[in-house]
Amino acid sequence: MHKFIIAFCSLAIFASCSDTKTQxxxxxxxxxxxxxxxxxxxxxxxxxxxxxxxxxxxxxxxxxxxxxxxxxxxxxxxxxxxxxxxxxxxxxxxxxxxxxxxxxxxxxxxxxxxxxxxSKNQELYEQYKAIISQFNDQQLELMKDELMAFKNKTSVSPENEKKQDAILKRRYLYAANFALTNADHEVAPYIALTDIYDMNLKYLDTIQKAMSPQVSKSKYGKKLNEFLAERKKKEQK
Incomplete structure (x- = not known):
């Protein structure tokens, strides 16, 4: 009987460890x-x-x-x-x-x-990155023109810088709009924190207010709330 109890306890402990490992x-x-x-x-x-x-x-x-x-x-x-x-x-x-x-x-x-x-968030993020990569490609082409001008010791076209600024603005606006449109998913605060954290506060505020209660309580939702609260304090000084 004593041996049976020991064996039973050993099996119970083993099962408990296994459940903990795989949960x-x-x-x-x-x-x-x-x-x-x-x-x-x-x-x-x-x-x-x-x-x-x-x-x-x-x-x-x-x-x-x-x-x-x-x-x-x-x-x-x-x-x-x-x-x-x-x-x-x-x-x-x-x-x-x-x-x-x-x-x-x-x-x-x-x-x-x-x-x-x-993962729905992964699916949305892949859609987002596909468009962002197009903006990146456009900027790279303009940067190549700058490098070629430097190599050939020629002046860079004034239009080049204007085009780069325009692409950057479109990229930021696209990111903000994508986050706003998908504010019911955690990908929204993630994009706000990683790609447009230095954007005008009014845009980030709009994204924050559009987040669903569930997203607001998520890891990135909380981080965005904390980040905006801190940024507002600094900008009020």
Whole structure:
């Protein structure tokens, strides 16, 4: 009887440990085509430092699974440890949210071939980045003209600077409008904090007031509220 009790307690403790290890409200599964052996890390930014939430060891297969706990949707990183390689193509940014997400990608083109599903915030962020990349391409073309002028020791067209300013303004207005239109998702305060934090306060105020109660209580919603309160204090001095 004594041995039975010990065995039963041991099983209970083991089950309890197993449940603790796997509990979480976000289930991530996926694959890295071409990767048979290596390590993946799921990371978050904490106090300006990347901190690992989970370490996944791949040995003989390219698929992976992870379960983590999120208080609210937030940007995470899927980091590929390439060992001796110094490739910068190894940290995949994705907008995680509670539920089930899938990340499928490729060892050779880890960022370029990534397909992420299961997150509405991720879907919206991809739409946003697709348009922002167009503004970036336009600015790069104008910067190339500047560099060529410098190389050839010729003057830069006055119109060049005006065009760059116009593109920057359109980019900021697009970002503000996108955040306002999607203020019921956490991607809105994230964009406000990362891409247009130095915009006129009236635009950021509008985004803040448009946030749904749920978004306002989220990680980025709280950060935006704190950021605007602090900025208003500084600008009132």
């Amino acid at each position: 979480g409200n976000l289930e991530i599964s996926g694959s890295v085509k071409g990767l048979k052996k290596g390590k993946l890390y799921i990371q978050r930014v904490q106090d300006t430092t990347l901190v690992a939430l989970d370490t996944i060891i791949l040995n003989g297969k390219s698929t992976f699974e992870s379960t983590i706990q999120l208080d609210s949707p937030e940007m995470l990183y899927l980091f590929l440890d390439r060992g001796v390689s110094n490739s910068i193509d190894n940290n995949l940014l994705f907008f995680a949210e509670p539920g089930k997400m899938t990340i499928d990608t490729d060892l050779e083109f880890f960022l370029g071939k990534a397909k992420i599903t299961g």
